[in-house]
Amino acid sequence: MPAMNQAKFLLVDDHDANLVALSAVLSSDGVEMLRARSGREALELLLRHDIALAIIDVQMPIMDGFELAELMRGSRRTQHVPIIFLTAGPQDNLHRFRGYQAGAVDFLYKPIEPNVLRSKAAIFLDLYRQREELARQRDKFLTLAEEKAGLLRERDEANRRLRESESRFRSLADSAPVIIWMIGPDGCEFVNQACLEFFGTPRAERIDVSCWAERIHPDDRAQAAEAYRVAVEARTRVETFFRCRRRDGAYRWLHSIGMPTFFATGALQGYIGASHDVTDIKDAEDRLQRWSIDLERAVDTKTAELQQSQDQLRALATELTLTEQRERKRLALELHDYLAQLLVVLRMKLRQTLLLVSEDRIGLLLQEADQVLTQSLDYTRSLVAELTPPNLKEFGLLDALSWLANQMHRHGLTVTLEEDTEEPGLPEDQAVLLFQSVRELLFNVVKHAGANEARITVALTDDDRLQIVVEDDGCGFVPSPPPDRGTAPPQFGLFSIRERMAAMGGRLNIDSTVGSGTRAVLTTPYRTIQNETALAAPSPVLGQPDPPPAPVSPFDSRTGDSPGSSTIGILLVDDHQMVREGLRSLLENYDDVAVIGEAADGSEAIQSVDRLHPAVVIMDINMPKTNGIDATSEIKSRHPHIAVIGLSVHNSDEAQEAMLRAGAARLLSKEAAVDELYEAIRQALADDNPRCGASLT
Structure with a gap:
């Protein structure tokens, strides 16, 4: 037997x-590796060599693996070459379907398990060698069959040569490892030794067509007969697969190919063909299919586990962010409610002491101490603002973003805020996460973009989603692809924001080009605060019906019978006892002012006003239960002639606007109250009622 040609693998x-x-x-004995770095090189090698197996990378420039496979399937020379696709891309069913549609026998994802690839390649190598051997045997026997058919057509002229040919054919057929058969007008005219051994029939016993048909599996009998009938009608080659019962009763898969033979007149004489046992190949194909199903099932299970882990980590990251914000808020409240108030009271006491000191040296020292207290208050306010935005809870996300835009001036960045929607009224946790994300994006601009200007745009989309766009005209960057499993993301800040948005059901999209700036888009479902519970259960003060109106007089809240001898009645409202004591001691220095009551929150203030009818209410705006803004609005609606002066440690523009809108005469910072409170009281009464103002002069 001639030596078998060396098998060749094509690696692309x-x-x-x-x-x-x-x-x-x-690498293996008897296998030659042909390498190609492109689809074009692969096609050139395919034209020059017979390939046992092609292993092709999907992602290649110019011509990718799918295009190469389609070209191979379009050529008769290469259309039956088995193809295994390799890819490092995501495990996408669409890619896998396209690969199988292009003719792939398998689809593997990088990194490749060497043993798996080596095992699959070994199977196809065996199949190739079997096909080569079968092809050699088939070609040899088909050639002999064609010679025999020719000899039959020349039977009258060459009987001796025909007999010699038949003898030669029988000898060759009997030595062949495949079943050789011949069917003529009278039925089965010849079978070789391999066929007799397959059926367990002695040579002397005739094997007819009906006996052959009875041994075919009942499920395959109809399609085998139909394939033969169609070939006979068309006078063409017949090829079919079917299961046939062997001598031991086991059914074996046979691949049967027959060629037509003709009389000298051109009439169809019969068929001569070969049947090859392909049961092992079929079993290998079934095993490969089962392995593929098991592998896909294992991949699906692992993917579900990874998805669950990702969801848990995402929820944990969100909770950590909210916990950080809650801790920031707690620290800010501690600084505001204790340290800042204590510094304010201390400054009040110090300013009062300054009025009583005549010695220059002591006065100078007290003034220096006053300056230190002022710096301490400024630093405390700045620290509170850094810990938690002062406007987020009271005035909402848009005011907080406006405050943030102003704060970025301190870092050399001019930020423009464009509002295409009204205040969305988000839940506090969602507003905090969005605010934190925008702040981190702006600091990324400061640190990395090299830009001096940025723009924030807030809008509602047509599908009821809140969209916040942060864009700059800086240097830009190339966004990194998603990180591989087990590696840290190269841009952790953006990764953190993206996970935070995903936890809210939203997303972060980054559009950036080197030299053309960056555009970051935050999109989240729009969830408004539900107020049904609040509407169904009104507060004990704001929800009560208005008390019967009392007679209104500009002198109701003063003692005495005439304007010239009256004293201004003051109601002090602050949730810190020491601040109220400081204000009381401050106002006691004025003969025409008397503190007639105190209240610790907005609800208590409304009740005290209804009972005491003061001329002026000194109102802190940040208090529990009912805040100063809502209390002022309620008081002014019930008692329009009572003046309200607001006090706050943080005297922001938003707080000023809110208090004035509620009806307050003005808003003072608590540290300025030492110098300006008395004049503010007189001015508020003068603005509210010219007669009253004239009586105070």
């Missing part, structure tokens, strides 16, 4: 390192 990849690695994994 645009990276030399991958080709070397594949060659090392698949």
